Amino acid sequence: xxxxxxxxxxxxxxxxxxxxxxxxxxxxxxxxxxxxxxxxxxxxxxxxxxxxxxxxxxxxxxxxxxxxxxxxxxxxxxxxxxxxxxxxxxxxxxxxxxxxxxxxxxxxxxxxxxxxxxxxxxxxxxxxxxxxxxxxxxxxxxxxxxxxxxxxxxxxxxxxxxxxxxxxxxxxxxxxxxxxxxxxxxxxxxxxxxxxxxxxxxxxxxxxxxxxxxxxxxxxxxxxxxxxxxxxxxxxxxxxxxxxxxxxxxxxxxxxxxxxxxxxxxxxxxxxxxxxxxxxxxxxxxxxxxxxxxxxxxxxxxxxxxxxxxxxxxxxxxxxxxx
DNA sequence: GGCACAAGCCGCCAAA
DNA sequence: AATTTGGCGGCTTGTG
Numbered sequence: 087x088x089x090x091x092x093x094x095x096x097x098x099x100x101x102x103x104x105x106x107x108x109x110x111x112x113x114x115x116x117x118x119x120x121x122x123x124x125x126x127x128x129x130x131x132x133x134x135x136x137x138x139x140x141x142x143x144x145x146x147x148x149x150x151x152x153x154x155x156x157x158x159x160x161x162x163x164x165x166x167x168x169x170x171x172x173x174x175x176x177x178x179x180x181x182x183x184x185x186x187x188x189x190x191x192x193x194x195x196x197x198x199x200x201x202x203x204x205x206x207x208x209x210x211x212x213x214x215x216x217x218x219x220x221x222x223x224x225x226x227x228x229x230x231x232x233x234x235x236x237x238x239x240x241x242x243x244x245x246x247x248x249x250x251x252x253x254x255x256x257x258x259x260x261x262x263x264x265x266x267x268x269x270x271x272x273x274x275x276x277x278x279x280x281x282x283x284x285x286x287x288x289x290x291x292x293x294x295x296x297x298x299x300x301x302x303x304x305x306x307x308x309x310x311x312x313x314x315x316x317x318x319x320x321x322x323x324x325x326x327x328x329x330x331x332x333x334x335x336x337x338x339x340x341x342x343x344x345x346x347x348x349x350x351x352x353x354x355x356x357x358x359x360x361x362x363x364x365x366x367x368x369x370x371x372x373x374x375x376x377x378x379x380x381x382x383x384x385x386x387x388x389x390x391x392x393x394x395x396x397x398x399x400x401x402x403x404x405x406x407x408x409x
Numbered sequence: 410g411g412c413a414c415a416a417g418c419c420g421c422c423a424a425a
Numbered sequence: 426a427a428t429t430t431g432g433c434g435g436c437t438t439g440t441g
Binding site for chain 2: 320322348349
């Protein structure tokens, strides 16, 4: 177990062949940009490759890291970006990842970088995630890993895996929040001009299931429900709309969206409630009615359960004030 | 906060 | 023969 309060200072990013540049850029932006003039932490940032060899990127150009894997040995955070998972990860990389993990450093992956962590054995028995398109492949290749395709990122012990592309930002901010507190994380988010990141010290604001991706058969039903969120819906009525038996509907729903029907419904109601709290003047009772929660008590129940806060407290933290 | 009842979830299994 | 469907029962979770 890692100890809390451990200072994050040395950051090493490992680039592997066919590294994806956006994800790599996210890591550079988060940890490789000196914002100390604004009172934000600065890191000793090192972009590494095995032997320091130039790496051809996914975009076709070649980048030359300044470092071999040496900085990884001193790093408090080691991050691996997406790469060509068909290629074998060099043993020296795997060893460096294991040693980093063993001494309690953060080990992080973005997107298919998780495959390198898996190859190092760091995902065995751990909850983890990757880009939803690769989740099955990850689970196949590393059967001992508990792959959750429905979250933006997962923290398990000192291993942090994140989903595709932009989820790396959320994961990185989460890490910064854990290491430097929410004030710093919020400032950093603002500097990076990422959408107002529901900080408030509560990470689960970000750890929401990703929206349904391709819902072929369910799409019309989901759209209709979204348009009528203020009305009562049950799994049975949604199944009926989809012309399926409830059991079949539930199975399809999970297959296509990754969530259970009711869980998704509550999630959508919550999103609407949060929006109304943020940019309307409606009272909690009115919001409960508008969002299809039967009562303000039910709304509070779900705020407590999912966000560990109350509607009022949420509003006072996130309310958009008129300028 | 907790109670009682309703609703939802999911493994299992039989039918299609 | 293999896959999909959907009902059942038990357990969990939501609602008032």
